[in-house]
Amino acid sequence: MSDTHLADKGQTAPPPLDGLSGGVSLRLFATLFLFWVLLNASLSFATILSGLVVAGVISAAFGRHLSFLSGFNLAPAGIFAAFQFIGYFLKELVKANLSLAALVMKPSLPISPAIVKVRTTLTDPVARLLLANAITLTPGTLTCEIKGEFLYIHWVVTKSTDLDEATQEIVAGFERYLEVMYG
Amino acid sequence: MILSGFLDTLGAFVFVTGAAFLALGGLGLVRMPDVYNRIQAGTKATTLGTLLVLVGTALIEPSWAIKLLLIMLFLMFTNPLSSQVLARAAHRAGVRPKGDADYLSRDMEDLT
Amino acid sequence: MADLFLILAGVLTVLTFAMAGYRFFKGPTAADRIVGFDALTIVSVTGIILAALISGRAIYLDVALVYALLSFLGVLVAARYIEGGEE
Known part of the structure; x- marks a missing residue:
């Protein structure tokens, strides 16, 4: 290829x-x-x-527009990273649901929402789509807008509104694998 | 339909776990204070809930596994995507989120 | 045992349907209604899968797949509409 x-x-x-x-x-x-x-x-x-x-x-x-899988790294390292990504993603999805379940069952509903800004280094469109989807399905975060290298994330229980800290908290876990998959 | 074997019981258990997550998501949909939090509650719970329902069905009827897997893949791509498009649309339509920090509104001048 | 689980799942599905329906009818904003609609359609997929299991007919799985596809498109169109739709 x-x-x-x-x-x-x-x-x-x-x-x-x-x-x-x-x-x-x-x-x-x-x-x-x-x-x-x-x-x-x-x-x-x-x-x-x-x-x-x-x-x-x-x-x-x-073919020029629907470029699904186009930038995927078909080398063994890329496929291995894809499996790691899926495993990490499923773990985060279960965690997200358990924390959400705990949240909605508390009568006081202890939330502190905010829309924070984070940075991504990914350039491949499919990698960015996967990152946005993964963020949406992980604990308390929802991608609202993507513009250039910045993503705007709605966070139910905000830990930090600082750009770098929020990036570390939300993006870094997935980006690690996506960089190999679409490197 | 006769449900008796171990796989059937396990599948039905996974199925009902998924349905329980769906119900918790529905509760979040009712209780959460603004549209963004409701989308959050809706999308996470419905995705995992439906995935578990499909896995449970695959355990009960193993011959359906391939088609169920396709539905799973499809849902895992489209479900978060529709939530993101909806959140973006709500923000562009001027629905302000609850909470003090909203970096998206602050940067709105640069966005079209 | 398994039958009991499936009956319980059906009850939970109907309950979720009611809660999503509450959000769909109550609003208050158009976006809230679409959130409710989205949840309603996803719960319907679970309902269709349950129908497939009970009747034992695999054709309902195709119904579920097409239903999921159409609901996704419906939410996209509705979201674009409330966005303003100039683009």
């Missing part, structure tokens, strides 16, 4: 790739086709043929 040219890609500019020749739409094609086959749960001729045609048309038409 020719991914070196994607490294310096900003969040807005689409990669200069055309149609099926680039690695981007090949990965999109593989993702769509896999999803289609799993959804049908069969390997009959009709399923495979219609899947090939539809996935081919979609990845040829939208």
Whole structure:
């Protein structure tokens, strides 16, 4: 896969790739086709043929914009980091729900909300999407806006409104893995 | 449908745990004081709750596992995403959050 | 035992439905109603899965998937609408 040219890609500019020749739409094609086959749960001729045609048309038409998985680092280190990321994420998700459950069952409802600003060093759009989603599902935080390198996070029980401290508290745990996955 | 085996009982237990998280999220939805806190309560509890419901179903009916896994993946991507879009929309529509610090409003001049 | 768990799950699902419905009807802002709507649709997915389990028909899983997809799109459209929608 020719991914070196994607490294310096900003969040807005689409990669200069055309149609099926680039690695981007090949990965999109593989993702769509896999999803289609799993959804049908069969390997009959009709399923495979219609899947090939539809996935081919979609990845040829939208390969430049729907860049799902495009910047993913397929080396063993990237895949290993992805598993670590999923494990850490599931742990945080359970923690988030337990703390939320404890919060809503207390009659006094002890919350101290604020919208804080944090910084991310990630540049790949999918990595940023995963970071924002992961933050939303972890204890007491919700991504409200993403602008350049800054994320604006709504925090139910605010620990710190300082940029660096909040970044350390909210972002650092996930960024560690995402940097390897989309490095 | 006859539910008797160990896997069935385990699956039903996981299922009811998920439903309990959903109910706690619903309680948060009723009790929380402003829209941002309600989104927080809603999105976390519904995501984990639905995931557990799907895992429980997969334990009861193992032949459905692949399709349930697809629903899980789909929900894990879209559920937080819709919450984020909603929070952003609420802020842009001028709903002020409770609490003293709001860095987003402070930086609003730079944002379109 | 397992049947009892599933009945309890059904009761909890209906309870959640009622609480999300309260937020949907009460508001007070449009965003609050959409939060309630979002929760209602996700809880409906659980309801559909429960129906699939009880009836033993796998076709309901496709219904649940499409329902989740449509509710996601619905929330996006509603959110864009209250945002102002100039873009």
